[in-house]
Structure formats: C-alpha cells, structure tokens
Amino acid sequence: MSRLLKFNIFRYNPEDAQSEPHMQEFVLEETDAMTLFIALNRIREEQDPSLQFDFCCRAGICGSCGMVINGRPGLACHTKTKDLPGEITLLPLPVFKLVGDLSVDTGSWFREMYTKTESWIHTEKEFDPEALEERMDNKDAVSIYELERCVECGCCIAACGTARMRDDFLGAAALNRVARFLIDPRDQRSEKDYYEIIGNDMGIFGCMGLLACEDVCPKHLPLQNQLGFLRRKMGITSLKRLFGK
Amino acid sequence: MQTIYTDFLVVGAGLAGERAAVQAADAGFSVICLSLVPARRSHSSAAQGGMQASLGNSVMGEGDCPDVHFEDTVKGSDWGCDQEVARLFADTAPIEMRRLAHWGVPWNRVVPGKSIYYKGGKQFEKIEAQEKEGLIMARSFGGTAKWRTCYTSDGTGHAVMCTMDNRCAQMGVEVHDKTEAVALIQDGETCFGVVARCLRTGELRVYLSKATMIAAGGFGRIYPNTTNAVICDGGAHTMCVNTGVVPMGNMEAVQFHPTGIVPTDILVTEGCRGDGGTLLDVNEKRFMHEYEPEKAELASRDVVSRWMTHHMREGHGVKSPYGEHLWLDIRHLGEEHITGKLREVYEICTSFLGVDPIHQLIPVRPTQHYSMGGIRTNKDGAAYGLKGLFAAGEAACWDMHGFNRLGGNSLAETVVAGGIVGRKIAEYLEGCETEFKTSLINDEVKKQQARIDVLVSCANGSENVYKVRRVMQDALHKGANIFRNQEGLETCVAELQEALVRAGKVGLRSDGKGVNPELAVALKLEGQVKMALMVAYGALQRTESRGSHNREDYTARNDRDWLNRTLAYWKNEGDTLPTLEYEAATEVVEIPPGDRGYGKSEIISADTPKDAGKKGK
Numbered sequence: 119m120s121r122l123l124k125f126n127i128f129r130y131n132p133e134d135a136q137s138e139p140h141m142q143e144f145v146l147e148e149t150d151a152m153t154l155f156i157a158l159n160r161i162r163e164e165q166d167p168s169l170q171f172d173f174c175c176r177a178g179i180c181g182s183c184g185m186v187i188n189g190r191p192g193l194a195c196h197t198k199t200k201d202l203p204g205e206i207t208l209l210p211l212p213v214f215k216l217v218g219d220l221s222v223d224t225g226s227w228f229r230e231m232y233t234k235t236e237s238w239i240h241t242e243k244e245f246d247p248e249a250l251e252e253r254m255d256n257k258d259a260v261s262i263y264e265l266e267r268c269v270e271c272g273c274c275i276a277a278c279g280t281a282r283m284r285d286d287f288l289g290a291a292a293l294n295r296v297a298r299f300l301i302d303p304r305d306q307r308s309e310k311d312y313y314e315i316i317g318n319d320m321g322i323f324g325c326m327g328l329l330a331c332e333d334v335c336p337k338h339l340p341l342q343n344q345l346g347f348l349r350r351k352m353g354i355t356s357l358k359r360l361f362g363k
Numbered sequence: 364m365q366t367i368y369t370d371f372l373v374v375g376a377g378l379a380g381e382r383a384a385v386q387a388a389d390a391g392f393s394v395i396c397l398s399l400v401p402a403r404r405s406h407s408s409a410a411q412g413g414m415q416a417s418l419g420n421s422v423m424g425e426g427d428c429p430d431v432h433f434e435d436t437v438k439g440s441d442w443g444c445d446q447e448v449a450r451l452f453a454d455t456a457p458i459e460m461r462r463l464a465h466w467g468v469p470w471n472r473v474v475p476g477k478s479i480y481y482k483g484g485k486q487f488e489k490i491e492a493q494e495k496e497g498l499i500m501a502r503s504f505g506g507t508a509k510w511r512t513c514y515t516s517d518g519t520g521h522a523v524m525c526t527m528d529n530r531c532a533q534m535g536v537e538v539h540d541k542t543e544a545v546a547l548i549q550d551g552e553t554c555f556g557v558v559a560r561c562l563r564t565g566e567l568r569v570y571l572s573k574a575t576m577i578a579a580g581g582f583g584r585i586y587p588n589t590t591n592a593v594i595c596d597g598g599a600h601t602m603c604v605n606t607g608v609v610p611m612g613n614m615e616a617v618q619f620h621p622t623g624i625v626p627t628d629i630l631v632t633e634g635c636r637g638d639g640g641t642l643l644d645v646n647e648k649r650f651m652h653e654y655e656p657e658k659a660e661l662a663s664r665d666v667v668s669r670w671m672t673h674h675m676r677e678g679h680g681v682k683s684p685y686g687e688h689l690w691l692d693i694r695h696l697g698e699e700h701i702t703g704k705l706r707e708v709y710e711i712c713t714s715f716l717g718v719d720p721i722h723q724l725i726p727v728r729p730t731q732h733y734s735m736g737g738i739r740t741n742k743d744g745a746a747y748g749l750k751g752l753f754a755a756g757e758a759a760c761w762d763m764h765g766f767n768r769l770g771g772n773s774l775a776e777t778v779v780a781g782g783i784v785g786r787k788i789a790e791y792l793e794g795c796e797t798e799f800k801t802s803l804i805n806d807e808v809k810k811q812q813a814r815i816d817v818l819v820s821c822a823n824g825s826e827n828v829y830k831v832r833r834v835m836q837d838a839l840h841k842g843a844n845i846f847r848n849q850e851g852l853e854t855c856v857a858e859l860q861e862a863l864v865r866a867g868k869v870g871l872r873s874d875g876k877g878v879n880p881e882l883a884v885a886l887k888l889e890g891q892v893k894m895a896l897m898v899a900y901g902a903l904q905r906t907e908s909r910g911s912h913n914r915e916d917y918t919a920r921n922d923r924d925w926l927n928r929t930l931a932y933w934k935n936e937g938d939t940l941p942t943l944e945y946e947a948a949t950e951v952v953e954i955p956p957g958d959r960g961y962g963k964s965e966i967i968s969a970d971t972p973k974d975a976g977k978k979g980k
C-alpha cells in the first residue's frame with residue numbers, strides 16, 4: 119500500500135507581524151510517480167493555501183525550485199518522493215534572502231553576480247547585419263554550452279561553506295560563469311581583466327576546494343574542473359603580476 | 364504607494380520582452396521589464412528544440428532561403444496567417460540568428476565531412492561541405508522542407524535566454540522580477556502603464572510608461588494538461604481582456620504537442636522525431652507512415668497529434684493508470700546521441716519517469732502546447748484598441764502562425780518580433796508626449812485594492828479558487844481539445860459560463876497577508892474563465908477545420924466563409940459571452956490558399972457556390 123508521508127516544512131511570513139519562524143507538519147498519501155512538485159501543490163491546494171514555494175518549469179530546467187531537502191540542497195521538482203524516506207524535512211535555501219516559507223530571492227543575488235562578473239561578451243566588434251556570421255569551431259561551441267548549462271538554482275551557493283560564512287564570496291556559479299567567458303573566443307577580455315574580478319579572496323582564492331558545490335549541482339556541471347582551471351590560470355597571472363609582466 | 368516611471372515598460376522578461384527591451388535601450392530609452400520569475404527562468408528557457416532561420420549552411424538545408432521558409436510557414440498556418448507578417452519574419456530570421464551569435468549564443472556549428480542521421484527509423488549518411496565549416500548548423504524539425512532549425516545542443520531556449528539576459532544586464536535594462544502586473548492603467552484610448560503586485564512583499568505598485576508591451580508568453584495553464592510552465596497562466600492577457608477594447612485574435616487556435624510524457628506532461632522535444640525517433644502503438648508497431656506516407660512522424664504537429672488521437676480512438680493506445688498513451692522510440696539513435704544531443708530528453712525520462720530511453724520506450728500523448736491566439740496587434744506590434752500598448756512573442760497574435768505554428772518558428776518569432784517591434788516602439792517613443800492623470804491612476808489602484816479586499820473578506824462568497832479553476836480546465840479539456848464538435852463545444856461554453864459565475868464568488872481560505880499565493884491565483888481567475896470562453900465560443904462559431912482547429916462536424920477547410928481571423932472582445936463586465944468580430948486573415952496574398960501537401964486536403968475554395976457548401980455530417 120502507499121505510504122503516508124510526513125512533511126516538516128519551514129514556515130515564516132516576514133510580511134506578517136504575528137508570524138514566527140517555525141516548523142509545520144503535514145501528512146500526505148504518496149501516489150505513483152510523485153515528485154515534491156506534486157506533493158507541495160497538493161498540500162497547498164488541499165491543506166494550507168498560504169504555503170509559499172517557487173516552481174516554474176516543473177521539469178528541472180529553470181532552476182526555480184531549489185530548497186534544502188532532508189539536509190541537502192536540490193531541485194524540488196526533480197525529486198521523486200519514492201527516493202526519500204517517509205519523513206521529509208524542507209527548508210529554504212540559506213544565503214539567499216527569505217521571501218517566505220520555502221521561497222527565497224535568488225533573482226537579486228544573481229543579477230548582482232552578472233554585474234560583478236560582467237557576465238557578457240566584451241568585444242569591440244560591431245554587428246554587421248549584411249555579413250556572414252563569424253566562424254567558430256563546433257568543439258568550442260560545445261564546450262561553452264557545457265558551462266552555460268547552469269540554471270542559477272543557487273544550490274551550489276547554499277551548500278558552500280565559504281559562501282555561508284562570507285556574503286561577499288562569489289561562489290561556484292559565478293566562478294563557472296567567468297570560466298564560460300574565458301574560454302569563449304568572442305570575448306576579448308585578457309587574463310588580467312579576469313584577474314581583477316576573481317583573483318582575490320572574494321573569488322577563486324577564497325574557495326577552499328571541498329567541492330560541496332559540485333556534489334549538489336543538479337545539472338552536474340564540472341565545477342571541480344572549472345575551479346581547478348581558474349585557480350591555475352589565476353595563479354599564473356598572479357605570478358606574472360608579481361614579476362611585473 | 365510606490366510609483367516608478369520609465370519610457371518603456373515590458374510585461375515579461377522572456378525572449379520577446381528582453382529582445383524588445385534591448386532594442387529600445389539601444390536607442391537611448393529607459394526600460395524596465397517586469398517578470399514573475401528571474402528573467403532566465405522565463406518559459407523561453409524551456410524550449411529545447413531550436414529556432415528556424417533559412418541560413419542554409421547544412422548540406423541538408425542546401426537551397427534554403429527566406430522564400431522557402433515563408434512558404435512552409437504559410438502552409439503550416441493553413442493559410443490562417445497574415446502573409447505580410449510571415450514574410451517579414453522569414454526575411455529577418457537569418458539576420459537575428461547571426462546577431463545572437465555575435466552577442467554570445469554558442470550555436471552548434473557545421474562540422475565538415477561525413478556523418479550519420481536518422482529519418483523514419485532508418486539510417487542515412489550526409490557529407491557537410493568543407494567551405495561551410497564553423498558556420499551556424501541546423502537540424503530537422505517537424506513540418507519543414509529543409510533542415511533549418513538552429514540549435515545549441517538541446518538547450519536552445521536556455522542558451523539564447525542567457526545571452527539575451529546578459530545583453531540586458533550590459534545595456535542597463537532593469538528587470539523587476541517577482542513582480543506581477545495585475546491591471547492596465549488606461550482610459551479607453553491610451554495605455555499609461557500597469558498596476559503590479561510585488562511578489563516579495565505583496566504590496567501594490569504603480570508603473571507609468573509612455574509605451575507598454577505585453578510579452579507574457581502563452582496561457583496553456585487554462586488547460587489541465589499542458590507542456591507550459593506553471594506561470595504560463597494568461598494573467599497578463601486578462602489585463603487586456605478586462606479593458607473591453609483590446610481584442611484577442613484567434614483564441615480558438617490552440618496547438619497540441621504530440622509528445623508530452625505521461626503523467627507529468629513535460630515535453631520531449633520534436634528533435635526526437637526530427638533526429639529519427641518513431642511513434643509506436645500498443646503492439647509496438649509504427650503507424651504514422653500509414654496515415655502520412657511521405658512525412659510520417661515528421662508531418663506538422665497538428666497532423667501528428669490528430670493521427671495519434673485517432674489511432675488511440677481506434678483502440679491501438681497503451682492503457683495506463685493515467686489514461687491511454689502511445690510510445691516514442693529513440694532507442695536506435697544510440698547511447699552517444701541520446702546522452703549527447705538529446706541529453707535533456709534523457710534526463711527528463713530518467714528523472715521524472717524512471718524510464719531509460721536508451722533501452723526503453725517513452726510513454727507519450729498529445730497535450731496542450733502553444734497558444735497561436737493572443738493579443739491582436741498590427742504588423743508593428745501595436746495592439747488594437749489602445750494607443751501606447753504593444754505585444755510580442757507568444758502573448759501576441761502578430762499573426763505569422765495562423766491556425767498552426769511550426770516547430771522552431773515561435774522561439775525564432777520571439778527574437779524577430781522583439782527586434783522589429785522594439786524598433787517600432789523606439790520610433791513611437793521618439794515623438795511621444797504623455798500626460799499622466801493622477802485621478803486615473805488612483806482609481807485603478809483603488810479598484811485593484813478593492814478586489815483584493817473582497818477576496819480576503821469573502822464579501823462575495825467563499826468558493827474555493829482551486830476548485831473553480833479545475834472546473835474551467837476540465838471543461839476545456841473535454842470540449843475544446845484536439846477534436847471538437849458542436850455538442851461538445853456547447854456543453855463546454857455552458858460549463859464555462861457556470862464557472863464564470865462561481866469565479867465571481869471566490870473567497871480566500873487563507874488570510875491573504877504578504878505574498879499570499881492563493882490571492883495571486885484568485886486575482887486572475889475570472890479573467891482566465893473569460894479567455895476560456897473566448898477559446899470555446901470562438902471554436903463553436905468557426906464551422907470549419909483549419910490547422911489545429913478540427914471540427915468533426917465540419918471537416919473541410921472553408922476558404923469561402925472562414926478565411927478570416929476571429930477577434931474576441933469582452934465588451935461589458937456583466938456579459939456572459941465574448942463578442943466576436945472577424946477580419947480578413949491577410950491583406951497581402953503572396954501564396955493563394957491551396958493544398959498543404961500533408962494532412963487531409965478537403966477544401967471548400969473561395970469560389971465554391973454557397974449551397975454546394977457543407978461537407979459536414
């Protein structure tokens with residue numbers, strides 16, 4: 119027979135003066151192919167319509183539904199209840215500002231990150247609508263896309279000890295973003311320019327390399343490789359700077 | 364009350380909204396995009412397949428040009444589109460793809476030499492030309508003559524969305540996410556901006572602008588089963604419906620996608636069939652080639668969806684606890700291809716179904732997918748009915764899709780239309796002086812606050828918002844689905860009218876404080892039911908079959924009486940039905956109505972005399 123699932127869900131509505139942070143219990147009968155998306159919506163529709171959480175694509179592609187699921191940051195829509203024990207504890211992602219219950223403000227955090235990393239192609243070239251596109255090796259395109267797959271869910275930030283201690287730490291998602299532009303032949307920034315952004319304790323030298331980030335990334339981005347790659351590149355750049363090169 | 368002023372306000376930060384925003388920002392105007400979610404989470408990011416543009420770099424696209432793309436689009440629309448707009452689109456698409464490459468999209472590129480591809484389950488070989496090396500590659504996609512779909516692996520929408528949002532960040536376009544527009548500020552002639560609800564605090568906020576654009580995407584969530592994201596609920600359309608003066612075009616034109624997975628309705632891309640995936644029935648036998656000998660699985664989506672439903676009705680469906688379905692088979696494409704080019708599909712199957720598509724079949728059925736209908740605009744993107752109001756992307760009925768849009772054409776539309784309409788808006792802003800009337804603004808805010816108060820205090824009743832929404836969705840599902848007929852549509856309209864009465868009596872069960880999600884649903888429900896009625900009533904009146912609109916009792920396409928576009932208004936608040944008006948489908952005719960070359964070809968041509976008419980039963 120199907121299980122009765124017990125959910126312990128973090129509740130707090132900062133807009134309600136009477137609300138205090140607390141855990142609330144909900145019980146729900148498990149159904150076939152149930153995901154946390156299905157479960158949370160049923161709880162909201164059937165038991166407590168004020169429950170706040172974020173879903174959008176419900177298909178693991180938009181990154182909206184990051185939360186801490188039994189102690190581990192992950193995408194809720196991507197989590198099948200049958201892979202979880204009968205008692206499920208859900209908390210909002212730390213580091214990000216709480217909006218209410220399980221909903222956090224990832225949008226502001228990531229927009230700030232775009233500005234810090236100048237997350238766009240830097241080029242002097244003008245677009246010419248009459249001309250053929252500039253050629254690119256397909257291998258380059260594929261490698262860029264590999265890193266572009268980040269859905270900005272924030273799981274890697276929430277899992278990172280450094281990011282939790284220091285709110286000026288860029289975090290794996292931002293470092294990965296820098297790597298994405300670094301390997302893009304269209305971006306004319308030099309290694310020195312990148313060094314300005316990440317060659318410090320807020321950036322690559324603040325990373326302790328324990329790789330909680332890669333562990334939780336739902337898109338399985340090769341964060342370990344990228345962090346290593348940046349550390350080497352920036353290490354060399356920093357040596358060059360030391361010797362005035 | 365916080366009031367924010369900007370030259371150009373965009374409701375929506377998906378591809379269409381941000382593309383237009385970039386264009387206006389480039390011309391020196393201040394721009395703010397509103398969005399329910401951070402821009403990159405917009406539903407554009409979920410499009411896996413790709414964007415059509417006739418670059419003709421692949422050997423399989425040799426000889427392609429805007430003319431061929433235009434022809435495919437018009438045929439695809441079943442001659443329901445505005446041909447001037449379709450032409451504008453086909454001509455501009457290649458330039459937009461190159462522009463995106465310049466801005467940073469990692470398009471897959473041509474790799475010269477031999478490679479293998481699949482069609483209809485068989486293996487073929489192609490040789491890409493040396494001189495095309497490194498140019499933008501294309502793949503095959505349903506309903507097109509050539510390989511024309513530009514892609515980045517299977518995350519095209521995501522990759523283009525990232526680039527576009529990067530460009531916005533670079534240009535200083537502000538995106539106010541977690542902000543929901545709830546009403547237009549307008550006086551029946553001009554639009555002055557919107558009243559919005561902040562989804563961080565629950566407070567109302569006023570946005571004033573000289574030009575306002577709706578780029579809020581589709582409204583699939585008025586159906587119970589849809590591939591659309593949960594935020595594609597038509598909330599922004601309801602703002603226009605509620606003005607009484609802005610018409611919705613062709614709301615009855617709803618597209619169903621052949622391959623939504625069962626049970627969650629998540630889409631698996633058309634690329635699966637494009638790359639050679641096949642459809643199988645309960646006996647694990649192919650069937651599409653029997654109905655469509657030439658195109659088989661690659662016929663346009665309305666044709667494939669229709670035959671799938673037909674085949675299941677004939678008793679060849681696979682029974683499951685979630686209803687009947689068919690199988691999609693991609694096993695023969697091999698592990699490398701499935702975990703490479705089709706990785707998202709692989710992930711969807713393993714994570715949400717527990718199915719391994721390298722070795723197992725994928726359960727699929729047709730499900731609501733795309734809204735051809737929407738806010739009717741002219742070719743410059745200006746909405747009918749209100750000055751200063753524009754629309755683009757899936758939210759709009761610009762109308763290059765008519766009664767059926769081709770796979771890969773809508774993602775391309777977002778950037779093409781975004782660019783064209785953005786340019787027109789910049790021109791409009793150039794010579795624009797606007798006076799904002801405080802009384803008008805205050806009245807609209809008061810009206811919205813009053814609606815909220817009524818819902819929170821249950822002053823009109825205490826109907827459960829989720830239950831009434833369900834009634835609306837089920838009515839559409841039963842009556843206004845792939846196959847339609849008079850009886851079903853009449854029942855549907857009656858059920859929706861009842862739902863409309865109940866929607867007026869909704870009261871919240873929770874306290875409505877802060878970012879209350881129940882309140883957000885309740886605020887748009889009445890408007891959604893009105894839209895559902897536009898779909899059903901428009902479909903009931905349209906006594907022909909065209910594109911995705913299939914009447915079992917009027918099976919022919921009727922160019923004599925119905926070569927036109929429905930314009931649906933909700934003229935008075937107390938009305939129980941929309942008011943329907945009609946306009947010619949297209950002023951400019953490059954390709955006169957004819958046979959599509961696929962699907963059934965029963966046509967009542969414009970010169971058929973009246974009484975020879977009805978072919979229906």
Ligand SMILES: Cc1cc2nc3c(=O)[nH]c(=O)nc-3n(C[C@H](O)[C@H](O)[C@H](O)COP(=O)(O)OP(=O)(O)OC[C@H]3O[C@@H](n4cnc5c(N)ncnc54)[C@H](O)[C@@H]3O)c2cc1C
Nearest residue numbers: 375376377378379399407412413544580756757771773774
């Ligand atoms: C699963 C799936 C796959 C698809 N694949 C393809 C494909 O391969 N090729 C193709 O051509 N097409 C595809 N399509 C269709 C295509 O993706 C969409 O038509 C297109 O992306 C729509 O873009 P848009 O910019 O119009 O809207 P969206 O990207 O949906 O953006 C809408 C924006 O409006 C905002 N918004 C909505 N309501 C409000 C409100 N009330 N207030 C404030 N903001 C609001 C949202 O937050 C969002 O930012 C696919 C569609 C689906 C569902």
Ligand code: SF4
Nearest residue numbers: 268269271272274335
């Ligand atoms: S790197 Fe991975 S975990 Fe981090 S935000 Fe991107 S997708 Fe999420």
Ligand code: SF4
Nearest residue numbers: 278325326328329331
């Ligand atoms: S490896 Fe670096 S970025 Fe990743 S979790 Fe550890 S400190 Fe954070």
Ligand code: FES
Nearest residue numbers: 174176180181195
């Ligand atoms: S809702 Fe989009 S990733 Fe979960």
